[in-house]
Amino acid sequence: MTDVLKIENLHVAVEGKPILKGVNLTIKRGEIHALMGPNGSGKSTLGFAIMGHPNYEITAGSIHLNDQDVLEMAVDERARAGLFLALQRPVSIPGVRLADFLRHATTNVRNPDRKEGEELIPMREFRKEIKDKMNHLSMDMEFARRYVNDGFSGGEMKRAEILQLAMLQPKFAILDETDSGLDADAVRLASQSIADIGGENMGLLIITHHDKLLEHNPPQFAHVMLGGKIVETGTVKLAQELHTDGYDRIRKAYPEAAAAELEMNEEEVSPAV
C-alpha cells in the first residue's frame, strides 16, 4: 500500500495569531507537489506544523501519516516515522561535526525503536555510505568534519540539507525554499540531486518561488497558498504561470484570501517566522 500523508482542515497559530486557516493537502509517496504563494502566506508555517515545531500551535484539524496521528508524535518520532523538513534557514550547532550528527540521525531514523545509548551504525559502514553520497553530490569529504552549519555559506547550508535528505531517505520531505540563496548552477545541481534522491521513493512538497528547482522535479500538483489557505491547485503549468506572471490573477480570483493576506501582513511587524 502506498504511504499517504494527509492534512485536513489544518489551523495553525503562532503566538496566538492565526496563520493557517484550514489547509487540506494529501500527498502520496512518489508524488511531487509544488507549494507556491506570496511571502507571508503561510507556506513555511505548514512545514513547521507538519514537523512539530513547538512554537506552532495546532488549533484545529489533523495530520495523518497513513493511520498514524502525526499530531500526537514528538518531533523526533515524526522524523523516525519518515518525515523530513529541509529548513530555509538551518541552525548552526557549533562544536558538533556534521558527520557525528548524521551518524546519530541516520541510526535513529533507520532503527526507530533505538534507545539512547544503543549501538550506532558501525563506523566503517557509515563512512562508506556518506562518502558515496557526498561524492554523488560533488561534496568534499572535508565538509563532513565541519561543525553543523557553523560558518557555512547559504549554498553550503542548502547542500548540507540535501545531504541529510540523501542519508535519511524519508518517506515524505518538505523542502522549504531549498533553492534560495543559490546561484543558477547550484540550483540546477540541487534540482538534479533532489530528483536522484527522491524519485518514486519519496513524497515531495517543494516550497519555492522559482521554477528552476522544479526543472528536474516536475510536480504532478502545484498549489497556491494565499492568506493561510490553499486557494487553487493545478498542474506544472500553474507553477510556470505563477513564476512568470506573479499572483495578481490569484488575488483577484480569491478576494477573501487576498483580504486575509493583507490583514496578516499589516499585523506583521517582524519578518515571517
Added chain:
Amino acid sequence: MATDITSESIESPLGEINKYDFRTETKAVFKARKGVDKEIVNQISDIKDEPDWMRKFRLDALEVFESKPTPTWGGDIALDFQDIFYYLKPTEEQGKTWDDVPKEIKDTFEKLGIPEAERKYLSGVKAQFESEVVYGSLEEDLAKKGVIFTDTDTAVREHPELLREYFGKIIPPDDNKFAALNSAVWSGGSFIYVPKGVHIEFPLQAYFRINAESMGQFERTLIICDEGSQIHYVEGCTAPMYTTESLHSAVVEVICKKGSRCRYSTIQNWANNIYNLVTKRAMAYQDATMEWVDGNLGSHLTMKYPAVYLMEPGARGEILSIAFSSKGQHQDTGAKLVHCAPNTSGQIISKSISKGGGRSSYRGLVKVDAGAKNTRCNVVCDALILDPESRSDTYPYIEIAEPDVSIGHEASVSRIGEEQMFYLMSRGLSETEASTMIVNGFIEPLVKELPMEYAVELNRLIQLQMEGSVG
C-alpha cells in the same frame, strides 16, 4: 586518525549507572577522631614521624586557619569543621605493585580504570585513598633520567632540601583559610621533579579517592619543572555519595623554570556532598609556559581559581576551565593571571554549563603590575544555561597598573536554543541526545585539547550529567 570523519568520543553508552558511586568496605589502619585542633595536628605529624620544621609549619598554619573567618564571597560554605575526619590511614605501606595493595582498595581502583590506564598510556601513577597514597609507580627510564615522582610525605623524608626550597612558598599558609587548613593537616599528594631538559612524553597521573563518610582529604602537590623540561600531569578525583558533607581541600604548587612547559589537567567528578575548596598556583619564569586544564563536574560547592604568576619576560599562562553544575551544585570557578614582568602573555577560556537548577559562576582576575610592559592577555567566558531554573554569573576582576598592555575580555551567555533542539530532533535525535550533543559541541574547543582518553572520559561524564533530566 586522518581518515576518520566522525570522532568516536560520543559513542560511549548513555545508559549506564554512575560507576563512581560505590563504597568500599575497608579497615583503616588508623583513623583520627573527628575535628581539627592542636592534638589532631600533632597526631598526624607523629604518625608521619616528621621533622620539627614540618610540625611547626603545621601548627603555625593551624593558628592561621583558626584566626581567619570563613569567606563570605563565592559559595555558601555551610560546613561544620569539627564534624569531619581529618586523617585516615588506609594501609600500612604504599604498594610498589598493585598486588601489594589490599584487595578491596585495589578493586576500587580497578573499577575506576586506573591500572588499565597505567598500562595503556601513562608514564606513572599515584593512587591516593583517603589520606594516603596507597600505590605509586614511575617508568624506570624516567627514574634513571632523574625524574622524581613520589608522594609528598615520602619527599619530606627523601628529598628534604629540594622540597623545602619551594614547599609553601608559592602558596603560603596565610594565603587563604583553606590553604591554611591544608597546610595544617595535609597528607599525601604528589611531589614531582623534572630535571633540566627532560621531556616526559606520556602523562603522569594521580587519582584521589575519598571513600569514608564525613571525610576530609587534604593532599598537597608540588611540581618543580627545571629549565627546559616538559610534563603533562593529570589528576582525577571521585567519591561515593553520602548524606553528610565531606571536604576536599588541596593545595597545588607548580614552579616552571626558564623555558619549561607544564600542563596540569584535572577531571574531577565529585559526589554532590563534597565541598571542594582548592588552591592551585603556578609561577612561570622566563619563556616558560604553564597551562591549567580544569574540568569541574560534581561536588556541592567548588571554589577553585587556578593561577599563573608570570614572573619573567616571555612567560605564558593559559587556563582552560570547564564547569558543569547540576541540581544542588554550585561551581564557583575561574582563573587568575598575574603579569609581574614585561612581555608576558596569557589566556583564560572558561566554559560553563548550568542545568537542573545548578549554578555556575566564573570568577577571574587579570592583574598587570606597573612596569609589565607589552603584556598581552585575552579572556573568553562562555556560559550555557539549559533551563530557566539554572543560573550563571560572571565576576571578572581586572587590575591594571601599566598603560602599555593589550587586554581583551569577551563574555557570552546563551540558552540552549529552541531552534537548535527542534533542528536536531527533526532529524531523529531524542531530546536527551540533542541536548547532550549541543553541550558537547559547546565544550568541544576545550575537549579537543585533551589527550584522547581524557576527552572520552569527559564526554562520558557529561553524558551522565545530561541523562534523563532535560525538559
